[in-house]
Amino acid sequence: MKNFLDYMPQREPFLFVDRVIAVTDNDIKTEKKIKADEPFFAGHFPGRPIMPGVLICEAVFQSSSILMSKRAGTHSEDGRIPLITRISNVKLKRVVLPGDLMEVEVKLKEVVGQAVYMAGKVKVGEKIALTVEFSAMLVTETK
16 A cells, blocks of 8 residues: 555654555554664663654554544545544563564454444564554544
8 A cells, every 4th residue: 555644644753654564444564664763762762772662552553543544435634533542451572673673463353433443463573562452533633
């Protein structure tokens, strides 16, 4: 999927999806190569750069926004944006370092009304770095 940016509101320097590998109605797989010059490494932690866990979660959430928007047939300029409404069962299992390639998988578990319940997983190589369960909704932007 080359036009994935059409389905998400985030842009550089806060973009944690480089490429969409596969997407169906119920799941998505994306990648993000973690560069040594990522802005957050300057302060987390100087001399021993480790990607913050919350930003690993953000890669999952951004991937889910592509899935949700594609399912709904909306684009980022349509005025609806995906917002996370619940985060649970976050498990950080290994650090993500400069040079790592994060493989992100998001699976849709259930749709209840406007709420979409999903599970995400991030792998580096064959090792799981993070798992998370969450829900989100597409909402109209307020100006």
